Amino acid sequence: MPKSKRDKKSEYFRLIVAPFFNLIVVSLTKTDKKGLALKQKIVEDVRNCVEKYSSIYVFTFSNMRNELMKDVREQWKPSRFFFGKNKVIGVGLGRNKEEEVGDDLHKISKCLKGQCALLFTDSPKDEVLEWFSSYSCEDFARSGCTVGKTIQLSEGPLKKFPHSMEPYLRQLGLPTKLEKGVVTLIKDYEVCKKGAVLSPEQAKILEYLGHRLATFKLDLRAGWVKGVGFERLDGQNEEEKEQTDDEMDE
Template structure:
């Protein structure tokens, strides 16, 4: 492995002492990862869920994830050929924009690409997301809900009532049409009626391997 540029002074933006120490620690962690791992993958996340990302981290204990703090990570990798930590690592910094992160790993490149290409987890859409299908409810009993939940269903817009202690939908009701932007009430109803419309997945954007960056 080529000699690193560890001796170079890393300049951080002015901040309070505690914040500066946090930034320095992150820079050091990234430098350590650069020395330990052969490859760096830049990725983006669709339908971000912290719990799901935590599960992915758990499954990749032999690797290292960094997510967020793009500016500090860019400084750690280097902003130009003169300040980069290793050859061509400033090309990584150019791609650290938006909701992206980096994965350091020694796993074979082909294995990493195959894993992330096939990995996805269904989840419930949040308010502001577009619906992927129309969801319509037929009038009648809703025995899956307890009587105590009926006021909440009405508050969410459902025309419900209690009949002999059973939550009942008084008439047919459309929660959403396909392609509409979901309101908080619609998102909550879709979760209550178990209609997942979001998919958590990680998309690989580029890879740093053998001192070069290649986009996907």
Template sequence: MPKSKRNNIVTLSKTKKKGREHKEQVVNGIRQALDEYSSVYVFSFENMRNSKFKEFREKLKSSSRLFLGSNNVMKVALGRSHSDEAKPGIHKLSKILGGHSGLFFTNLATSDVRRLFDEYEELDFARTGTAATEKVELMEGPLEQFTHEMEPFLRKQGIPVRLNKGVIELVSDFVVCKEGEPLSPESARILRLLGMKMASFRLHLLCRWSPDEFEVYKQDLDLSSDIDSS
């Protein structure tokens, strides 16, 4: 008789220890950075793309350091109030950390930092659920941008197509997406096939702390944009 898997005992001690150690590393890293860099910024992001963020981080590694992760862990590192703050006045950053945000430590001049963040934008293919930025419609007729082998795949995406002498033909006009409406999985795949990028990965500065100054740049940003693991 096969052994029941319900009775298997799984220990979580190693997982818990690993999680605790990681949190301690983040806290220690942030507190070390407080001594190494002259300014700290809180930033938010939309349409996160990990590969693009790593490139941004690599570009600035000689002068700066960025932290992403649990807001609560970062708040512990900074301090939540006057009584436990790591540096005088830095607990104010904890009050702004929220949603999808991070910390940027740097020795760069404030003007250079604001220019870097204001100018940074990376376009990418939108994921399911992202609001379409424009209406996309395919018109009846041949779809010569696709090879005949793709006809079954296009049909599975709900596109009314047929093969006509080896050429994929759209039987009737087809709306891929409408502006402002969330993309379905099929719409997202079709837009990728069409090479249309509707997602904009952006970083926004919210505030800055230095030993002699605290500035708030934006307080009304929506920090609820989904994190993407690409």
């Protein structure tokens, strides 16, 4: 097969131009990636946290909000929340009994499935359980969220909106018009239906209307305490949970 013009130009640069200017040509396909170094750093950080803190908790999360999670981190100082790829974190803890860096820690690794993270802390277990069971925060649902409530608007004026927003509201899908300078809905309108997935336009309308249909929540899945060991905290025993996870993988 004849060489392409691109191959000929690359070869000309490597053989003629580069030596003339004392240039070193490095193929992009041969450059080192930072991925391995980053993974090794995460593994090292996890192991340092295991040594530093007395307990570890696996928790799942729904409707994650970075700004709210920032507040949670502040509340739990000097504890540490650890987000990352489950498999990499699992390597840091130990994926089996032979690799684990503490007794029964491989059981924590087996709990790292789906959207979850770790909390490393020295706080007493009772305090951890109480906080997680009581914490939740309402927020605006985003595009792609499944809503648990139907929101309907009745025909008539929408006085909370300035007249300048009327064209934009129509772009979002609301059947509106201006009547004597007042944004008015010309017919009944269903913004969203219970169990439906929100579109970007629906999410924006709900935000403008002030409807907070998403709940930012953290739920404990399992815990591990030095000198005590591993415990499931989501109401399922290990055998039941492993069987459920295996069925999901299939």
